Structure formats: structure tokens, C-alpha cells
Amino acid sequence: MGALTILAVMVVASVAALLSPRLRERAVLRPYLIARRSDYWRLLTSGFVHADIAHLLFNLITFYSFAFTLERVIGTPRFISLYFCGLLASGIGTCIKHRNEPNYASLGASGAILAVLFASIVYFPRSRLLILPLPIPIPAPLFAVLYLAWSYYSSRNSIGRINHDAHLAGALTGVAFVALTDPQSFLALLRHLTG
Secondary structure, eight states, X not given: OHHHHHHHHHHHHHHHHHHOHHHHHHHSXXXXXXXXXXXTTHHHHGGGOOSSHHHHHHHHHHHHHHHHHHHHHHOHHHHHHHHHHHHHHHHHHHHHHHTTOTTOOBOOSHHHHHHHXXXXXXXXXXXXXXXXXXXXXXXXXXXXXXXXXXXXXXXXXXXXXXXXHHHHHHHHHHHHHHHHHOHHHHHHHHHHHHO
């Protein structure tokens, strides 16, 4: 129920923001404004709106692929907590890094969605992910390591208009959340990785 509600709010808010530039501007994460005007609500609103339809669809597909199964395993309260921890951790990290850049803006649910994805990898380490355009599925833990390395490299080299730091923060939050709330599952992942 929590994943479905988040999905519905994301779709409605994103479509509304795409139709109303004024609404989108009110929702976007602007670290400069948060640091100077305490616009803290942007830490939440920015995670429910997207820059365009492609951005929204990509995040919806990723969320849909992992959220419902994960929610069944950990329960709705923990799932919602995980989602908002990922959202806030990625937003706060972005604000700290870009607080002195008046033109910096970010939006989208990627940080929260990466928290969901990486928590799923902890619970289902034997799963395989199909990442286009690769023609074969890759083991989830291998994807996790490669993704973290790519995000770290991309954030240091400012590749594209993507908030790679939010992705990195969200992914790490997902793993940390499981380690703190379900240490047995985290230890099971470590045992799986070490053979």
C-alpha cells in the first residue's frame, strides 16, 4: 500500500508540475534557497516531481521493479521510512555540496528510488538485473559495485546534468538502512558475498 501511494503521488505531482512551470519551480530543490531562506519543504517536494516524461518514466519503471516486492518483505512502515530516509539523505547531501551555487537546481525521486533498489539488493543478492543495452542479466551485487563506482566517478567529474551525488547518497542509505533495521539480512548479504 505504501509503494502504491508513493507511486500515485509521484505521477500526479510530476504531471501537475510538467503542466505548471510555476508549480515545478516551487517544488525544485535549490540548496542556495534552503541555506538562506530555510525553504526546507523543497527537500520533500523535489522528490516527487520530475524534469520531463523520460525522467519520470525511468524512475517509475525502476521503482515499480523493486518497490512492491521489497515492501512485502519489510512491511509498509519500514518501506515508507526507507523511502523518506533515501529522499532526505540525498537532498541534504545535495544541499551541503551546492549551498553556495545560486543557479543549482535538482529534482526527481532518484535518491529515494536508489535507496529502494539497493535495499532490494541486500535482501535479494542472488537476483539478476537486466540493464539496457546489455543483452544479459548481471548479478545484483556486481551491478551495485559498478553503479557506486560510476556514480562516484561521475559526481567528481560533473558528467551530464544528473545529480550523481543524490544517487550515491540514496544507494548508500538503502544499504545502511537495512544494516541498521535488519542486521541479520545485512549479515546474510555479507556471507553471500564472501562465499
